[in-house]
Amino acid sequence: MKAAVIVFPGSNCDRDCKVAIERSTGASVEMVWHAETALPSGLDLIVLPGGFSYGDYLRCAAIAALSPVMSEVRAAAERGVATVGICNGFQVLTEAQMLPGALLRNEGLKYVCKPVGLEVTNAQTRFTAAYGGRREVEMTVGNGEGNFFADEATLDRLEGEGQVVFRYLDNPNGSSRAIAGIVNDRGNVLGLMPHPDRAFEAELGSADGALLFQSALASA
Amino acid sequence: MRAKVHVFLKPGVLDVQGKAVENALHGLGWPQVDGVRVGKTIEFDLKASDAAAAEAEVKQMCEKLLANTVIESYRVEVA
Numbered sequence: 001m002k003a004a005v006i007v008f009p010g011s012n013c014d015r016d017c018k019v020a021i022e023r024s025t026g027a028s029v030e031m032v033w034h035a036e037t038a039l040p041s042g043l044d045l046i047v048l049p050g051g052f053s054y055g056d057y058l059r060c061a062a063i064a065a066l067s068p069v070m071s072e073v074r075a076a077a078e079r080g081v082a083t084v085g086i087c088n089g090f091q092v093l094t095e096a097q098m099l100p101g102a103l104l105r106n107e108g109l110k111y112v113c114k115p116v117g118l119e120v121t122n123a124q125t126r127f128t129a130a131y132g133g134r135r136e137v138e139m140t141v142g143n144g145e146g147n148f149f150a151d152e153a154t155l156d157r158l159e160g161e162g163q164v165v166f167r168y169l170d171n172p173n174g175s176s177r178a179i180a181g182i183v184n185d186r187g188n189v190l191g192l193m194p195h196p197d198r199a200f201e202a203e204l205g206s207a208d209g210a211l212l213f214q215s216a217l218a219s220a
Numbered sequence: 221m222r223a224k225v226h227v228f229l230k231p232g233v234l235d236v237q238g239k240a241v242e243n244a245l246h247g248l249g250w251p252q253v254d255g256v257r258v259g260k261t262i263e264f265d266l267k268a269s270d271a272a273a274a275e276a277e278v279k280q281m282c283e284k285l286l287a288n289t290v291i292e293s294y295r296v297e298v299a
Contacts, residue, residue: 095288101290
């Protein structure tokens with residue numbers, strides 16, 4: 001099994017993602033600089049990590065979404081490769097229009113950094129299969145702009161098609177319909193604000209994030 | 221030519237910055253202030269044959285990068 005973590009200037013969870021994937025799944029993980037115009041061959045998983053790519057200039061992830069490597073990430077996702085954007089990575093996926101909606105400033109004006117309870121809204125996706133019957137999991141959020149927004153028609157469609165994967169039990173940032181994570185209509189691109197990479201072993205307070213990486217690679 | 225692009229969150233999209241500024245203005249003794257929205261202005265020089273061509277070019281820039289039309293609207297001025 002082989003995974004890649006994309007590194008943008010200003011990414012700061014790239015190493016966390018590498019360690020989390022390695023320890024959770026035993027997969028080998030390559031770090032890929034944003035300026036690359038090719039991805040390693042034979043990838044089973046691509047992860048866009050958290051951080052402040054390009055200093056959040058203009059809008060969070062706006063410039064990262066136009067990085068050279070992103071056309072390769074888009075092409076790989078179109079071929080069906082599992083792709084996960086975490087936090088700033090989720091913002092990159094919405095800015096790149098690989099996922100619908102956008103992430104606004106948190107309703108409460110504060111950067112929120114704490115463990116949060118999540119409902120596994122759809123346990124049938126390739127990213128949540130390993131949760132089995134578990135409906136509630138815990139991960140950590142750390143964001144100032146994690147307030148998921150989409151118009152009502154898009155929200156209805158996401159809910160109707162089972163594309164809402166995680167929901168906050170106690171909405172920390174004003175996200176529409178308490179949405180914490182969504183998949184694309186094909187089900188192979190996941191974006192979520194909570195960090196599975198900060199919850200992959202009991203010593204971190206929760207090991208629930210490990211199951212996400214295990215699910216993603218088990219289906220590869 | 222000089223282009224000015226004004227970008228604002230669309231009406232109906234929560235503008236927490238605007239809300240914070242509004243609260244601050246109320247606290248400073250301007251309770252009559254209402255509906256504050258905070259946006260941004262992006263200015264740059266641009267070579268173009270005429271204003272219409274420049275405006276068309278800048279609009280493309282807005283669609284591709286300068287604004288996220290899921291949440292933002294924009295207005296272009298060229299002079």
